[in-house]
Amino acid sequence: MKVLLVNGSPHKDGCVFTALDEIAQTLAAEDVASEIFWIGNQPVQGCIACFKCREDGADGCVFKDELYRNFVEKMQSADAVIIGSPVYYAGPAGALCAILDRVCFSAAKYFRTKPAACVVNCRRGGASAAFDRLNKYFTILQMPVVSSQYWNSTHGFTVEDVKQDLEGLQTMRTLARNMAYLLKCKEQSNVALPRSEEPVMTNFIK
Numbered sequence: 001m002k003v004l005l006v007n008g009s010p011h012k013d014g015c016v017f018t019a020l021d022e023i024a025q026t027l028a029a030e031d032v033a034s035e036i037f038w039i040g041n042q043p044v045q046g047c048i049a050c051f052k053c054r055e056d057g058a059d060g061c062v063f064k065d066e067l068y069r070n071f072v073e074k075m076q077s078a079d080a081v082i083i084g085s086p087v088y089y090a091g092p093a094g095a096l097c098a099i100l101d102r103v104c105f106s107a108a109k110y111f112r113t114k115p116a117a118c119v120v121n122c123r124r125g126g127a128s129a130a131f132d133r134l135n136k137y138f139t140i141l142q143m144p145v146v147s148s149q150y151w152n153s154t155h156g157f158t159v160e161d162v163k164q165d166l167e168g169l170q171t172m173r174t175l176a177r178n179m180a181y182l183l184k185c186k187e188q189s190n191v192a193l194p195r196s197e198e199p200v201m202t203n204f205i206k
Helices: 015-029 066-077 094-106 127-139 159-164 166-188
Strands: 002-007 033-038 080-086 116-122 153-155
Touching: 002 015, 002 066, 015 033, 015 080, 015 116, 015 153, 015 159, 015 166, 033 066, 066 094, 080 094, 080 127, 080 166, 094 127, 116 127, 116 166, 127 153, 153 159, 153 166, 159 166
Parallel strands: 002 033, 002 080, 080 116, 116 153
Antiparallel strands: none
């Protein structure tokens, strides 16, 4: 069992990493492997709604940049995913949303039905709005959303601040244990995954 921990912050070893590292250590104690995947701090190509990825014979997104290819490859071998993001203007980092828009749309089959969660870090406010935004990726892909003892947020402007957020770090540990529990239950179950129907698209116009 392996959980992919996505660091969506432009700071590789910053506050979001600190929260994800707390999760990684707890998963390890529960005998669940994990990997922290940093999306980097370079410009990220967003989705242009060309729908080329939905054409017959298409192999994912029309843009084959390294970040996209690495993300999709890691999701193929992951059993679950936890997305981490800083809070900017009460929302997730723009670069993170740009790559999530692409991978979740063009490579949805590698996400569908896998347990998921998100964690956010803010200095003071906006955490709940960012948390809500990220969870919407999971609920449209039939991914069981793993919960904790509180909404998954840590607070701090520096790594040292986050390390003092004892409740936030405890929330990360509880999330990790709940994720490990669900993965172990899933591994031992012989229940088939839910049947999928062909999507029905209804557009509302005046």
